[in-house]
Amino acid sequence: MTAQTTEQRFQAFKNSVQQQDFDSIQFLVARAEQLESQDPELAKRILVRVTNLKNLQVQKKQQGEANKSAGLKTESRPAKSPENKAAADEDELPTGTSPFATYISPAIELISKHAFISWVVIPTLLFAFYQVFLATERYESQAQVIVQQPDGMATMDASMAVLTGLGVSNTGVSDTELVKAYILSNDMLNYLDETLNLRAHYSLSQVDFFSRLSEDAKQEEFLEYYQSRLKVYIDSNSSIVHVYSQAFEPEFAHKLTQTIVDRAEWYINSIGHQLAEAQLDFIKSEHKNIEQQLEQAQTALLTFQQRYNLLDPTAEGMAMQQITYGIEGQISAKEAELKGLQGIMTLNAPQVIALKNELKALKEQLGKERAKLSDESNQSIPVSEILAKYTDLKVKMELALQAYTSSQVSLEKSRIEAYRQLKYLIVVESATKPQESKYPDIYYNLALFAALVAMFFAIAKIIISTIRELK
Template sequence: MSTEPGQVAARVSPLLSVLRQRRVKAGAVPAEAPAPDEPAEGPDAEPGAEDGPDNVARWRRGQPAIRPSAKPPILREVTALAGEPETARRIADAPTRPLPGLPDQASQFAGRRARRHRQRRGIVLSFLALVVLPTLAAALYYGFVAADQYVSEVKFALRSVERSGGHDSASVVSGVPNSLAGNTDSFIIADYITTRQFVDEVQRKIDLRQIFSNPRADLWSRFDPAAPIEALVGHWRAMVMSRYDLSTGILTVKVRAYTPEDSYKLAQTVIDGSERLANELTNRGRQDFVRFAETEAQKAEARLRNARDALGDFRRTEGTYDPVRVATSNADLLAKLRSDLASLRAEASALSGSMQPNAPMIQTLTGRIKATEQQVRSVEAEGQRNGQGAGADMGSMVARYASLESEQTFAEKSYGMAMDALQAARGLADRQQIYLATFARPALAESAQFPNRPASIAVMAGFALLVWLTGLLVVLGIRDHLR
């Protein structure tokens, strides 16, 4: 049976490709001397029939022809054998044998498949270890082990006494404490519920260690009664949630326990402690306001006492009770004397034109005029001295008296306002300034709200999947970098 040359070439071509790959991996094959039957190369060599038109043109121009590099002996042998049909058929039907130093393609494919299989197996095992097993453990724990937790919810708001609209001192004092009832106090109460001081206060009323170590609790969430107070505070913070809504001013507290009765008692204790803290927040402020009002009243009283003493000393020194009235009466008397003196002088001047100077009537008028002038001088002299003759005039004495009298009047008014403020401050200190408006009181729970088993399992699965994906990306990145 004969074999066509095209079929021989098709079967030999894979062997030639393998030989070419071997030559490329082994390095450039050095050119050997041309075989005796191959034409010589050079500018004088005449192109043969195997030469192409390019080499014929180069030979005509006197340039050397471009010859292919000499074939390796094994290629020449294969090429020579391919010319014989029987030999080519034996070569094509012969089993494939790996050449020395050249890996088999099947071995390469098998190695790649093995590596990919190991990679897939490692990915599957890591997925089982990091995702499936934690999720399964979470499902078993939350489905069969985790104990039920009951919740009691409390909602209240912080309120204060309304401020009056007056502008007197009592209104000012009564309105100051209301500024304490703001968002700051609500935040303080919300944070105070989770502090150790509040836990100590609750522990003195209710045994928290016994409540949190209830036999109904599972081993994972049960509290150790022998643990220190720091562990109790941490467990309290895990079981109590307090949140303040700034937009509505509502403080929400949720207390968890392993029985409905325990959660109810803890929630009621939270209300009592929060209300006590709200009252304590203003105690110091109220005491400061009362103390401030008492101090102002004492200062006003001392000022009034000093004003009265100064006015009494002035009256004793000047010998007059009211210099203003004295000065007023002296001014009125002086004005009347001057009016009378002017009338007497006018009458005397009228009579002197018709009577003799020694006439009895003229002499009488002259005497009266002199007496009136003497009284005018006496009254004027009285206005020029200060009481018993300290050298100051009546105007200065009146000015000093008016200043002392004004100081006493102002001290009396200040003392009255201070006493009103003190009375209002004491009244405010006796009544509650800040209180809790509880509109959602605790109640006994009928069903457990924690733990949320589906949500907890989903969170655990999502977290495990995230960890696995992150680790997988890191490992693949490192592997690619090493390659």
């Protein structure tokens, strides 16, 4: 017989009995036993009806207990009409359902009845087993460091310190944050991996699967794992940097923390020296350029003085002008005197000849004095032009000298400023060597896990109860 004819016979059986007998488990079991030899398929279908009735009774019982525990009054649902009941039968178990459902339903019923044990107690016990017997112990080593600057007030007098800005320390959050950022950086990770082979330690095969680093982990995953095993925080009151590093061996944890501190100290010191050297190199190069300009101005002035054989053209020019003016005055007087003698004496008179000789000597001397203002090509240069060139060269030299003096002061101040910018990482507490493991914290982890699982279970229970109430 096909499944369709079996269902037709079941519907005929349903119509031949009363509703109360059709809802009675004892009546249906007895009738199934009677029909087992004559029509086994119909007997199995009647037993499916018996299983559905049992499940319905269990669900009503559980719902009543839930309502009773919540302080709610249960309300009896109205009996279904024969039409609705038949439809319910069709919904609860479709035509052709295997008798295997008879054994699956009790299991589902058991799981639903013990949901708290299944979803809270058992996962918590499994997690506890992992924490106690499987989780690998981790050791933690700690160290404390602080960034400090030298006291510039102790190396110079107070007035100089105020002028240069020393005595006002700018070591603060920026320096400690710089230390923290470098410790957690990829550069530090690469250095630790090269120095201590950190990746191999975190990927040890004897470490449990959930605690170790994958052997084929990418650099980003390696960095994330490293940061999860390292804790760095800054004390806002004292600006002390606290470093905590974890490893699977106490000796390695100690070595890891000590290497981190040493590398951070090198980093801070190198930054301070690099900044100081860069600043000093710039100031020295500028000072050297100014010094060369001063030398060029001095050389040009000396060359000009040597060319015209003048120590101070301004003073010597005025002296030569006075001498020239004096000789010209004497020549004028002698020429007037000669004209007077020529009027009363002959040209061959001894007094006239003597006066002519004297006048000639004065003119020759005037020519010599004027020749002193001539250049190498014997071209006459006006005194005003010589003075203008000399004044220009002298102004350039004075400006170069002032710039050199200012540059020298700036160089000395830069030396002091560079000394001021030097910073040192001082170790407050050296890396400790742990004696016992700190992680995993079994009691804390179990309490947290149990609380979270129970909370999620309660939320799910509330959601499911709400959905049932809204049906």
